[in-house]
Amino acid sequence: MTFNSLSSLYSRKWCNPLYSWQTSNWQKLTSSRNNNRLAHGLLFYGPAGIGKKDFATEFAQWLICEQPSADNACGKCKSCQLIQGGTHPDFLHITPEEEGKAIKVDQIRELIEKMSLKKHGQGHRVIIISPADALNTNASNSLLKTLEEPPANTVLILVSDKPSKLMATIRSRTQMIRFELPQTEQSVQWLNQQNIDKAELALKLCSGAPLAAIDMVDEEGLLIRDKLFKNWQDLAIGREDALESAAMWIKDGFKVKANLPLNWVSSWILDMIRFLQGGHIDTMVNVDYAQSLQNLARQVDLKSVYGLLDRLNDTIRLTDTPANQQMLVEGFLLHWSGLKRS
Ligand SMILES: [Zn+2]
16 A cells, blocks of 8 residues: 555645645745755654655655745746656656565665766755665665765655664764644544545544545555454354454455554454453544444453454564464464453
């Protein structure tokens, strides 16, 4: 699953930033540039699914625009048009060649070579590296010198959800700009404006990240969740077989996004723990399953639910490695179906 670039989906407005929750970062960065204090290397970091990359693209356009206002690209000049067509030679985007894989040293070498050539337009040259945590060690080392002393009028923007995975020497050469999760109310309002069904539920399931919530609804994530949660409940009452179910979890669930189904289950287990500890229904994430969740929680003791959570966390950790996914998910579903119930 990738977070959609909304700029292409919604009618373009020449008033930045695209998302209302990014206003303070926009003001901060535009004011830095207007005062000639913009760093050559920027690291945009914060939770996934809140529009950091879209922000970086918009900011790049403003830097590259030939007739920018104090805080907006003009949207009309040749540079703006080339950027919108995705063909501006001064605007480079480095991503892994294969989704989920590393950014390799050859890609960075090629970038450095391009940067040694003369710029085409009159504005800045901007390079977006995303996700920057995908840079492997060699690629990172190769980038260090460029980050320290890029060619004139060149800005490198690194975008990451996991900045701690970046080499410390990379981080220390950038100005780190944190992007915060928007307030729930603001996100719900925005999702409603985009005509998103079940906005509040989708937002809760995506830990408050509005673009992730849109993707979840767009990609039928809620339907797949319903299907898997039905199976999850059937496993608890012995109506389904864990070994057969695992294949479905991997086929239907993991195609949405690796480990997403296990994260849903994690939120289910945490809801059970909240309930067993006397928490109110409002504190639950899976409010649409409150009834069934409470019934199942009543049949088990808190200690065994914590044991289940440990098992799940081990499973999630291992599915990130080359371990056999099928066996891992089977083992976990078996643990759940075999839990001692009263
Ligand atoms: Zn322009």
